[in-house]
Amino acid sequence: MNNKWNSFLVAIFVAFTGLPVVLGFGYAALYSIGLVGILNQGWNFQHWIQTLTSTEAIAALGFSLYVATATIIIAIGSALFVTLNMRKEIQRKWFSTILYFPLAIPAVVAAFFTFQLLSNAGLFSRIIFYSGWIKSVQEFPDIINDRFGVGIIATHIMMSLPFFTIVFSNLFEAEKLEELQRVARTLGATSAQADLKIAVPILLRRAFPAIVLYFFFVFGSYEIPLLLGRQFPQMISVLMIRKLQRFNLLDIPTAYTLAILYLIIAGTVILLLFRKRKLAYDV
Known part of the structure; x- marks a missing residue:
């Protein structure tokens, strides 16, 4: 009984902490490839190409x-x-x-x-x-x-x-x-x-x-x-928020693309570096 109750509490904790993050990044990913958003016109990588070739984003x-x-x-x-x-x-x-x-x-x-x-x-x-x-x-x-x-x-x-x-x-x-x-x-x-x-x-x-x-x-x-x-x-987070909060709706996809790009870079590097390492200290 205690194990089931503990599992239920863990599931509730994960749902309240992890689910909003997953949904947020999922929405950003869909926005960056044109599947959601007011001005988007369907599946395409136009926003990714514009972001990766932008001097501002590279800087x-x-x-x-x-x-x-x-x-x-x-x-x-x-x-x-x-x-x-x-x-x-x-x-x-x-x-x-x-x-x-x-x-x-x-x-x-x-x-x-x-x-x-x-x-x-x-x-x-x-x-x-x-x-x-x-x-x-x-x-x-x-x-x-x-x-x-x-x-x-x-x-x-x-x-x-x-x-x-x-x-x-x-x-x-x-x-x-x-x-x-x-x-x-x-x-x-x-x-x-x-x-x-x-x-x-x-x-x-x-x-x-x-x-x-x-x-x-x-x-x-x-x-x-x-x-x-x-x-x-600017640093990537500052540029991202500035693009997201501007009145120009055409800048919003760039902000979401930068967010996904940061997630891909950080996630890839962390997975590659920690693949053969233990995350906890062996004290």
């Missing part, structure tokens, strides 16, 4: 890939450095508070915080101005709404660095890497060799699922690039 995909890659590389490198070189500080209460605090900040708040710090009229520009390094705040380099997405990347790093530091620290303890490093040093390895050849490969391998999923989280992020990005290039 959005490339810019999203660039932002996600830069964020992950810098955040993971920094988190590994903190985990391997600040073990004692991580275990202290004040340092743990600093680590966990950014995880409680919403993306919109983090974007506004970055804007207040790094914009031409922000805190850093005024400090540098009053220090005499620049003659006016307008001489401060454009970090917000710039073509390289520095403000977007900086905000994502601010949010992802604590997350990966916590993940790596927990894995460091679970894998007993300190003992393995001690054995390596006893056998003649240097501290750098123990870190680079033992700790780093194990941490990256065990955190691989979290790294991949966070990559696609940044790839498809919306609030931060909306507030800190520019009109061109």
Whole structure:
């Protein structure tokens, strides 16, 4: 009886959480190939051809890939450095508070915080101005709404660095890497060799699922690039919503096509990478 009741509850949970997502993507897929929609005229791949040959869409995909890659590389490198070189500080209460605090900040708040710090009229520009390094705040380099997405990347790093530091620290303890490093040093390895050849490969391998999923989280992020990005290039999620909410009905199929394209890219990469890997940590 309990097993049937548990199965029923699981089915209800899946129906309320998974079914709307499946229906939403199903509707988007049908819209992108012309089977539904006011202006569509039946089965065709016209919207896909227009999207895949659009400079705006290609630039959005490339810019999203660039932002996600830069964020992950810098955040993971920094988190590994903190985990391997600040073990004692991580275990202290004040340092743990600093680590966990950014995880409680919403993306919109983090974007506004970055804007207040790094914009031409922000805190850093005024400090540098009053220090005499620049003659006016307008001489401060454009970090917000710039073509390289520095403000977007900086905000994502601010949010992802604590997350990966916590993940790596927990894995460091679970894998007993300190003992393995001690054995390596006893056998003649240097501290750098123990870190680079033992700790780093194990941490990256065990955190691989979290790294991949966070990559696609940044790839498809919306609030931060909306507030800190520019009109061109835009990240794929911002371009998608802009196309969907415009008054031109001809742009709506492009938005749905971009949504399906993102799903195909993310789903394909995740399936290929995780096909021979376990999604759960073997603690």
